[in-house]
Amino acid sequence: MMTSALLVSLTLAQSAPASDAVLEYSAPMAEEGAPDPASFEFTAFTAGQTVYMGVDEANLRASAAADGSVVRTLMLGTPVKVLKAGARAKVGDYVNTWYQVSAVDAKGAAPVTGWVFGNTLTPFRFEADLDGDGELEVATVVMSNEFKARVRVLEPNVKPPRRVSSVDVAVASTVYGGGQGGPVTVKLVPAKEAGVTLLRLDSAPERCGDFVTSYVSYTGANGKPGVLGRAKLALELGGLMDPPNESTFKVSFQAAAKRALVVRTNVEEEEEGKPQTVTEREVYQWKDGVFAQAKNVAKP
Template identity: 75%
Template sequence: MTPTPALLLCLALTQSEPPPASVLEYSGPMSEESGAVDREEIQFTAFAPGQLLYLGVDEANLRATAAADGARVQTLMLGTPVRVMAAGARATVGEYVNAWYQVSVVDAQAPQGTAPVTGWLFGNTLTPFRFEADLDGDGELEVATVVMSNEFKARVRVLEPNVKPPRRVSSVDVDVASTVYGGGRGGPVDVKLLPAKKAGVPLLQLDSAPERCGDFVTSYVSYTGTGGKKGVLGKARLALVLGGLKDPPNESTFKVSFQAAKKQVLVTRTSIEEEEGQPQKVTERKVYQWQDGEYAEVKKPASPDAVSEVKP
């Protein structure tokens, strides 16, 4: 896809700015020659001293120094809260480019006056997104986190605290919208928890969009158990993916309405395309029904007005 002049201006403005700390980002432009991402051009979200973060991977070793072979201070479990003390320089560890962070472990059960455990963690293991909720309806609280994978995707992990390792975490990867429209990998992601009261079932909503223009995507992740049995690892699933586009004058946007009692989702999509110098607006409505951890499209409209409209 060839970017329009209006979009090229958007890209130039967007790429000049660092990723905001309120979202997670791991992205980079692809080389036209090799088709791979240049490690020197990779962008990642930088965390600030004083920021509260969480361990977003199954387990990670807190190191005494900012090095992968540094002495192990303590092994931390997914969801462990830490406070950033200082940030190191840009570095490469394995397949990741990020920075080392000196952190202190937040332990609410530590005796008053006890000095917190401190050490170093690499940035790809850290996340601002941690959720604790009964995601599978078994009466127990699961812990969910989101980090960026080395494949430039958002990786959702769900931990069953009462299941013994190594089979206590289920994960699923979610595509994100590229900040380099048509020529990059990875991008930003923001995450929130939708309670069952709102959506019919608990869902993680992942929103990914460039700040100004290009592709954008909203994904919903579910976690289903085994008939309400406690102490059993369930499965994280990609329940529904909705993609859109802002490429002036062309545009495709959507509005999502949950019908919690029916466990349904109504998606109203509005598309604008220019034909012979005139914008054409198309509105389409689709209904999706919850089925075993995913949403399936209902072919028959839920109501008489659930039809497509074409407007000049």
């Protein structure tokens, strides 16, 4: 098992994802059965790029095949360097590309080379004290076979296989009303901003249609270190850009009170062709890892 100290040493400056990093996995809706594998779209990684293992106990294989011999198992969050892309393939319910990668051995020895399937890789890796227990957890985001964004949080000082908690969140489709899956960007929201540390996932296709912002929390056992907590969907907000109809929102936090303030703006076209704008204000209070909509909350 990789120690937390070694895990930190592997992270270095690569822990924070690039500001323009995007992860996508999508396919059109099929009238019958599963969509054609050729119709899938997904993020492609390039030679020389450093990405991360988005699953725990991932198999690094000697060949680009699901039954290839296992060279090494890699823990969630392990950085790997892409050497080259292999063939597009369907493995289980996933369609993606095989990649030859170089990974740092858990014992700090020379890098080891092997093949991993693209659905196990991610540009998103975060290291932070997510549950306030004084220890650093590792969080990654990959796409599930149900076209959702899957957030995984690992407790480095807990032994496998029960050291990871995960939660799936919705992703806005790139094909308005006719597709599944889409792009997602992720950033860390620090406790000083929100009162608790959160992961914010934004899914907003370039073309008109639905978009969604989700906040994911990770809460432990009353701050007790070395105990696996639980990842939760803390808050989910949806919007629409379908001119002339629009539904947008702006989120701000009251860190001391652990509240989320949401201002929604809805623009609808009236029969006379003139737009009507309605603004609403919502307050959400933090409790047990979730922001629940509050009633009769005094204004700050």
